[in-house]
Amino acid sequence: MTRNVISTRVLRPRAHKNYICTQYVRNGECRCSHHCKYLHPESPLMLPDELLTEVASWLDLFATCQLGLVCRRLHLLTQRNTSHWVRLFAERWGAASQLQWRAAQLAGSWRQLYKEKVLMERINAPWKKPANQEVQALGETIADMACDCADLECVDSDMVAYAADVAGACRNGSGKALTVIFLLDGSGSVSDIDFDIMRAFVKNTSTVVTNKCPDAKVGVLQFTTEVRVEVAPEHGRPSEELHQRVDTFPRMSGGTNFSAPLRQVEELMRAAAQVEEAPAGKIALGGLALLLISDGIVDQAHVRDAAATAKHLTDNVANVSIFALGVGRDVDSDSMKQIIGEMSIPVPRATYNAASLLRNAPPIPPFPPLPPTPPPFISSTPNVTMCLDNLNANGQPGKEVARPNSNTSLSQMQRAAPTSRYLGLSTMKSRSATWL
Numbered sequence: 350m351t352r353n354v355i356s357t358r359v360l361r362p363r364a365h366k367n368y369i370c371t372q373y374v375r376n377g378e379c380r381c382s383h384h385c386k387y388l389h390p391e392s393p394l395m396l397p398d399e400l401l402t403e404v405a406s407w408l409d410l411f412a413t414c415q416l417g418l419v420c421r422r423l424h425l426l427t428q429r430n431t432s433h434w435v436r437l438f439a440e441r442w443g444a445a446s447q448l449q450w451r452a453a454q455l456a457g458s459w460r461q462l463y464k465e466k467v468l469m470e471r472i473n474a475p476w477k478k479p480a481n482q483e484v485q486a487l488g489e490t491i492a493d494m495a496c497d498c499a500d501l502e503c504v505d506s507d508m509v510a511y512a513a514d515v516a517g518a519c520r521n522g523s524g525k526a527l528t529v530i531f532l533l534d535g536s537g538s539v540s541d542i543d544f545d546i547m548r549a550f551v552k553n554t555s556t557v558v559t560n561k562c563p564d565a566k567v568g569v570l571q572f573t574t575e576v577r578v579e580v581a582p583e584h585g586r587p588s589e590e591l592h593q594r595v596d597t598f599p600r601m602s603g604g605t606n607f608s609a610p611l612r613q614v615e616e617l618m619r620a621a622a623q624v625e626e627a628p629a630g631k632i633a634l635g636g637l638a639l640l641l642i643s644d645g646i647v648d649q650a651h652v653r654d655a656a657a658t659a660k661h662l663t664d665n666v667a668n669v670s671i672f673a674l675g676v677g678r679d680v681d682s683d684s685m686k687q688i689i690g691e692m693s694i695p696v697p698r699a700t701y702n703a704a705s706l707l708r709n710a711p712p713i714p715p716f717p718p719l720p721p722t723p724p725p726f727i728s729s730t731p732n733v734t735m736c737l738d739n740l741n742a743n744g745q746p747g748k749e750v751a752r753p754n755s756n757t758s759l760s761q762m763q764r765a766a767p768t769s770r771y772l773g774l775s776t777m778k779s780r781s782a783t784w785l
Contacts, residue, residue: 401426406433413437427460431759434459442466446769451490452482476777484550487672487772488557494636494670495527495562527565527636528582529558530617532610534643534676535571535601543677544600546775547642550674552592554640559588567591568617572610573603582617605647607655607688614639615662637669642774644677645685655688663690674774686771 372379379385396404405416405427417427427433438445438459445453449462456462465480531551535544555567568582579598580591618637647655663669673685686692 398426402430402433405430406436408433410437428458431459432762434463435759435762438463444767446767447763448483448486448490448769448772450763450766451486452480455482455485455489456480473775476775477773478775479772483772484553484774485557488554489561491529491554491638491640491670491672492527492558492561492565494638494668495565527558527562527638528568528618528621529555529565529638529640530568530570530582530614531555532614532639532641532643533569533571533579534573534605534641535603536573536605536643537602538605538644538646539677541600543644543775546676548595550642550774551595555591556588569595569598570610570613571598571601572606572613573601574606574609575601575603576609576613577601578613578617582621605643605651607641607643607647607651608658610641611639611655611658611662615665618666635668637666639669639671640674641671641685641689642674642676643685644679645673645675645681645683645688646677646679647681647684649684649694652684652687653694656690656694659688659690671770673771675771675776676774678777680773680776682771682773682776689770691770 370379370385401423405413405423408416413427413433417424435445438449441463453459453462456465462480462482465482469478469480531547531554533544533547533551539547551569558565558567564584566582566584567580567586568578569580571577571579580586580594614637659671663671671689673689673691675682675685683692687694
């Protein structure tokens with residue numbers, strides 16, 4: 350009798366209504382099979398990884414983090430959803446450039462890069478500084494110019510043989526492949542704290558470049574309205590000596606003239622070409638990277654003059670790349686982008702007499718008809734799908750959520766990323782703008 354009771358209890362388990370089998374929910378199966386005494390409800394985790402990744406791509410940052418805390422499987426899915434983290438990155442800091450893609454590779458994932466940038470913002474608030482991976486990616490990008498010197502630009506036949514020698518020196522690492530020159534703004538608009546940030550950036554970036562390209566030349570120029578060569582670009586200088594000279598040279602004070610250091614760089618390159626016995630014509634000594642570090646506060650006339658000088662430098666010296674880094678309060682990033690050629694310079698407006706302009710003005714034509722309103726569920730942005738969460742009381746579309754199209758691969762997104770040569774190193778809005 351006792352055996353029958355015991356066997357009956359085993360064969361007919363009593364189900365607990367308030368308990369759910371966690372093994373079935375997480376793994377989709379249970380070791381006890383139909384003998385399990387817990388409930389086996391259908392769970393979203395029974396869906397395949399592709400469908401769960403597609404659902405998670407519609408979530409915002411807070412919901413994505415909450416979803417990653419549910420279990421290990423969802424944590425891995427949200428962490429490896431690269432296209433979703435690229436979209437979240439673009440929503441907060443704008444479209445990712447090639448520099449950010451390289452920084453994400455150094456960080457390990459886009460999620461880790463997002464985390465590093467958020468922590469950097471919280472630590473340095475209200476100042477805005479890039480993540481350490483972005484600064485390292487900039488240094489590696491400059492060092493990669495030593496490997497791109499094989500495609501030197503030759504303007505005449507006399508320089509073909511010399512360019513081939515320079516390309517061979519680049520591959521063999523003979524020391525004349527890459528020259529990196531830092532242009533530091535020592536004017537009065539830059540504070541002492543900002544200038545110390547410039548010094549630290551020069552030391553860190555020079556270390557990254559020399560570690561990847563040991564024979565690279567590194568030079569430092571300080572400018573106001575005048576130019577002073579603090580560290581001449583030479584071969585074989587130890588990093589300790591370079592760091593010591595960067596820490597000890599005094600700071601200048603005065604106005605700002607961006608054209609002066611660019612002309613000085615051209616003179617240095619011409620002098621180096623004479624030493625290397627380069628043929629006449631366009632100067633080609635390998636890769637030349639110029640890093641302009643300033644706040645960009647200057648009038649528009651000086652910006653046009655500096656842009657023309659930079660254009661003249663790139664026309665006379667082969668394989669030149671000019672980078673701009675903003676440091677200081679109320680940095681004028683547009684002016685710095687115009688100097689390095691990343692943004693067009695606006696044409697100055699002509700002055701008119703208002704009375705004569707109104708008197709001789711032609712009659713105002715009638716307004717053209719308004720274009721038809723596109724459907725609310727179609728986005729004008731390519732490779733972006735729009736989702737409407739709700740409608741307001743008037744029937745108009747409410748909140749919109751943009752996400753990359755699933756048909757766009759990560760390689761296509763990376764190739765379509767813009768190539769930016771500007772980076773905000775340490776910036777902050779002016780106090781008046783912050784108070785307003």
